[in-house]
Each structure stands twice: as structure tokens, then as C-alpha cells.
Amino acid sequence: MFKKIYKEIKKYQHIVIARHVGVDPDALASQLALKAAIELTFPDKYVLAVGNGSVKFSYLGKLDKWEHLDQFLLIVLDTPDKKRIDFADMDKASCIIKMDHHPFIEAYAGLEYIDEHATSTCEILMDFLEKMKFVIDTSVAMLLYSGLVSDSNRFLFDSCSPKTFALVSRYLQNYPFVLSEVYKPLYLRPLKEVRLEGYIAQNMKASDHGVAFIYLSNDIINQFGTDSAAAGNMINHFNFIDEILVWVVASDDLKNHNIRVNIRSRGPIVNKIAEKYYGGGHAMASGARVGSIEEVEALCAELEEITQDYIRRLETNED
Numbered sequence: 404m405f406k407k408i409y410k411e412i413k414k415y416q417h418i419v420i421a422r423h424v425g426v427d428p429d430a431l432a433s434q435l436a437l438k439a440a441i442e443l444t445f446p447d448k449y450v451l452a453v454g455n456g457s458v459k460f461s462y463l464g465k466l467d468k469w470e471h472l473d474q475f476l477l478i479v480l481d482t483p484d485k486k487r488i489d490f491a492d493m494d495k496a497s498c499i500i501k502m503d504h505h506p507f508i509e510a511y512a513g514l515e516y517i518d519e520h521a522t523s524t525c526e527i528l529m530d531f532l533e534k535m536k537f538v539i540d541t542s543v544a545m546l547l548y549s550g551l552v553s554d555s556n557r558f559l560f561d562s563c564s565p566k567t568f569a570l571v572s573r574y575l576q577n578y579p580f581v582l583s584e585v586y587k588p589l590y591l592r593p594l595k596e597v598r599l600e601g602y603i604a605q606n607m608k609a610s611d612h613g614v615a616f617i618y619l620s621n622d623i624i625n626q627f628g629t630d631s632a633a634a635g636n637m638i639n640h641f642n643f644i645d646e647i648l649v650w651v652v653a654s655d656d657l658k659n660h661n662i663r664v665n666i667r668s669r670g671p672i673v674n675k676i677a678e679k680y681y682g683g684g685h686a687m688a689s690g691a692r693v694g695s696i697e698e699v700e701a702l703c704a705e706l707e708e709i710t711q712d713y714i715r716r717l718e719t720n721e722d
């Protein structure tokens with residue numbers, strides 16, 4: 404499959420690289436790294452990295468404005484389904500390639516490379532760029548490492564495999580960079596976010612079965628001077644709490660006129676439920692978008708149910 408993808412990249416003069424809405428470091432870094440690698444390898448090609456950016460991740464690099472091109476190859480990264488692609492003109496592409504590490508949802512590209520065991524799309528690209536002998540430099544390596552570290556939560560998840568570490572090892576060997584230069588922009592955060600995190604810790608409600616939930620209204624978000632995206636991202640700081648198996652942070656998103664719901668789990672599979680609420684994601688890390696607090700409550704009730712099932716199954720297996 405890598406060879407087929409490489410052949411298409413070689414063939415097209417115009418290449419557009421897109422990824423999912425609600426940009427995150429893996430999506431953005433993979434996009435910018437692939438663009439740079441194509442440009443370094445094929446200096447004559449014209450490559451655009453498109454989609455809405457975010458000030459928060461602007462340190463990773465700049466996106467391009469979409470200009471109408473004809474006869475272009477579209478590469479969609481990190482996006483399992485068509486509706487979440489942050490690019491309106493995909494029907495105009497001459498050829499579409501998907502490279503992704505999310506569980507399969509639907510086929511929308513002529514060529515699809517999916518490895519759901521990879522930590523990140525950046526990891527898939529590390530493998531691809533190395534095997535296909537692309538020219539890359541230290542800044543490409545740093546981008547790929549940023550995305551991998553971010554999606555694997557600093558090598559915390561079980562998706563980190565010997566292959567992950569081998570790739571990282573070779574990249575660090577071949578394109579040495581200072582690790583703290585990646586970590587500082589990725590993890591440095593303002594005090595107001597830490598204070599909001601304290602608020603969540605204080606006010607999160609947990610059920611007897613370990614489903615925890617907090618709703619952050621626009622008033623609360625404003626009170627701490629942060630935004631819905633920052634509030635949602637805090638979910639990752641609530642892992643490894645003994646009494647909590649599944650946890651949900653719901654936050655008002657005035658810009659999109661809906662409620663952003665972030666879900667994490669240490670056992671129960673949550674993405675099937677997220678999909679029912681206009682979302683999706685990984686088995687234990689998903690997101691959804693809903694219109695009302697009643698829908699959030701319904702979603703939590705479903706999570707409560709699967710968590711009880713999960714606990715019951717664990718208990719039966721122990722007997």
C-alpha cells in the first residue's frame with residue numbers, strides 16, 4: 404500500500420493535504436510534516452495543507468489558504484469518516500488517499516491505509532516516509548514526534564508498540580533534536596487552565612460505578628477566562644483515578660452553538676456511544692457534539708449502562 408500511495412504522490416503536480424475538523428496536534432503535525440517531506444523530496448510540486456487552524460497549535464506551523472486547483476491529489480490524514488473532513492471541495496479531487504489510525508468507519512478514498520494499532524497518524528507517516536525514502540529534515544522529525552507524543556499521551560497508551568519505539572529511536576538517531584523543545588510548547592499552559600482543572604476536580608460528580616461527569620457552562624468557562632476547546636482538552640488530566648472508570652467533560656461551545664462532549668475510559672468501550680451522539684473516536688478516547696444538556700444526560704446514562712456491564716463481565720470472569 405505504501406508503494407501505491409507513493410506512486411500517486413509522484414504522479415500529481417498539485418497535492419492537497421487535509422485532516423479532521425477540531426484540529427489537534429497529531430492531525431496538524433502529520434499534515435505539515437507530510438507537506439514538508441513532499442516539498443523537500445519533490446521541489447517542483449505544489450502542496451497545500453488546508454483546514455481551520457487553532458491559535459493554540461499555531462507554533463507547529465502555518466496552514467495554507469485553499470485555492471482552486473485542477474487535477475489535484477487529495478490526501479486526508481487522521482480522519483475515519485467523510486463528514487469530519489475539514490475540506491469542502493473533496494469532490495473536486497482527481498484522486499483521494501486516506502491515511503489514518505482510527506477504527507474504520509467508512510471508505511471514502513480510492514486508496515486507504517489504516518493501521519488502528521498505530522499510536523498516531525504521525526507514527527504511520529514516520530514509517531511511510533522512511534520506507535519510501537523521502538527527504539526529511541529535523542523540523543519534519545520534530546513535527547512527527549510532537550504528534551506521536553501528543554496522541555499517545557507521552558507513550559502512556561497500550562498502542563505504543565516495539566515498532567513505535569523503534570521508529571522514534573531511529574528518527575532521534577538520524578535527526579537529533581532537543582526533546583524539551585517539543586514538550587515546552589505542547590505542555591506549557593496558563594495558570595487559568597490549571598485553576599479550571601481544580602474546579603473540575605472539586606465539582607465532578609461520580610456515580611457508584613465510576614462514571615464521572617462535569618458540565619462546564621459558558622459562564623464557568625468565562626469565569627476562568629478560558630474556552631471550550633481548552634476545557635475539553637483537560638479531560639486527559641483525570642486519568643488514573645481509582646474510583647473513576649469512565650469520565651466525561653461537557654462544555655458549552657458558543658462558537659459552534661453546541662455542547663462539546665469529551666469522553667475517556669479505562670476499560671469500557673465508549674466510541675460506539677459517542678457515534679450515536681454525532682461523534683466518535685477511539686475505543687477509550689472519544690468525543691461527541693450535542694445540542695442540549697438533556698442529550699448529555701442521555702449519553703451519560705448510556706455510559707453508565709455499559710460501565711455496569713463492563714464491571715459485571717469482569718466479576719464473572721473472576722469467578
Ligand SMILES: [Mn+2]
Pocket residue numbers: 429430481504523524554
Ligand atoms: Mn490522531
